Amino acid sequence: MRHTWALTVSRMRLAMRNRAFLFFSMIMPLVFLFIYAGILGRGNPEALPYLLADVLALTVMGSFWGLSVQLVTFREQGILRRFRVTPIGASAMLASSIISNYVLTIPTVLIEFYLSRKLFHMSGMGNLIAVAILLTLGIVTFATLGLVIASVTNTMQETQIINQILWFGFLFLSGATIPFPSLPRAIQRVAYFLPATYLVSGLQQSMSVVDPVKISELGLDLASMIGCTIIAFVVAAQLFRWEPEAKTPRRAKLWAAGAIIPFILLGIWENKYEHVRARAMSDYQTIERTSPPDPAMPSR
């Protein structure tokens, strides 16, 4: 535990000195916030919490990208093998990634809340406890997914390709950019298998002022995130490689698929009952109803 903490502090320092990290984890999310709240949400304060939920989800989901790249870089540069001759184990190395990422994401989240209130005059926000739980679990889940990606990819190129594909899915299928109700039915059915969909929908429901969701209603979503995180962590630790030239056998890559089992189950369940869709539809309609008839000319 002591080792994990020392590593965590060190990782945080390194991250703060890394321009790419600062850009992707601090600047980019704020750019999203200004686009969402400043442009899309103009003149519609009712929609603000809903839009902030999208921005928060994008902030949280970014975790997997930075962590996978960082770990692969450490491995390829031979930095990890120096740690291997110390008493540090794979779990401490992985846990320090997750904890440092968590601690560094929180300030961005708080700034996003602050700006939404002060700058964009967001009046209310729904179930803050549910929001906090979702954010915490979300950061940890997506960070752990990043570690699995680092563990199953053999080169930086491979890591980046997988990151691009996943990020594309998280961005456009989850409802964070294109509202879920506007997605074609077939795509909605695919989106039910993505962890991102539940993070986005959960945050939207919790932030909603009109009818905030209760934590108990998110039980399945939260349980899937916890299950996914645990499996992903175990898989990442099992497949952890210290050596630059060590390769993951193709068979082992299937293990990584184990990490998404909870979301496959949840996806099947959702495909049957479609709670996410129903909730998204009703919220979407509420916002449409409250939005001014013509945003260009507010009827004041």
Next chain:
Amino acid sequence: MDTAVIEVQNLTKRYGDVEALRGVSFSVGEGEVFGLLGPNGAGKTSTVEILEGLRTPDSGRASVCGLDPQRSGAEFKYIIGAALQSTALPDKMRVREALDLFGSFYPRRRGTAELLKRFGLEEKRNAFYSQLSGGQKQRLALAMALVNDPRVVFLDEPTAGLDPQVRREIYDIIEELKKEKKTILLTTHYIEEAERLCDRVAIVDHGKVIALGTPRELKGRSGAVTRITVRMARPEANGALGKLEGVSECRAEADDYLLYSTRVPRTIVALVKHLEEQNNELISLEIAAPSLEDIFLELTGRRLRD
């Protein structure tokens, strides 16, 4: 050598088609500085990394202080210190932070301030790793290897690629460790390093130990052959010099002739006579006691840095 700290028996290791180790055996006693000398690709790093627990041998046995490097956990890591062939740290990690961090992993540790001072890194304590010169990085690697005050220290090519002055600084540091009675296994392809630092040397080539002993023993074993380097005004047909009295072998190397002699005075007299007869002139003459380089050449027919 009743207490062997490092024991290696019949190690073999293969990477694809390459047989890196073909049955390496040796043992190192407490407080001894043991050198693995050989050209690149001889199997030195594979041997050391098996002992550090970074690689697994295909067969054979390795133990350090009675512990199996591949199976032991923290208790093994506590007693070893290692400077890898290329120690890499994150670019934006500061020197002081690296020593603090690695030190924090051990229950028993040396202070960062003490290490910085000892390795001449005080001025660089707040520098990023990426800002260090090659010599400074190597000194930091050595400092990190000692951060837990280990019983056994592995130094893999500690001076490779450094200029002669920096290399000598590192020698001083290793000699100090020797005084502290640390058991040290070092690999090198520099003869000077092995001769100066090592109590015993194993000459390694193509994955095998081809000679083992103190530098003095090894040199003695070469049949007390002395090398005479001769340069003449006119080149000679090689055969004639090789037939001079006492000469066991003759090689031409660039403009020089290397005569290996068992009876130096007689060979010199014969050489001068021969030159007079041939009406040739002697430009330079150098007599050198056998070095480990000569031993290596004798054993393998190749130079170390071929």
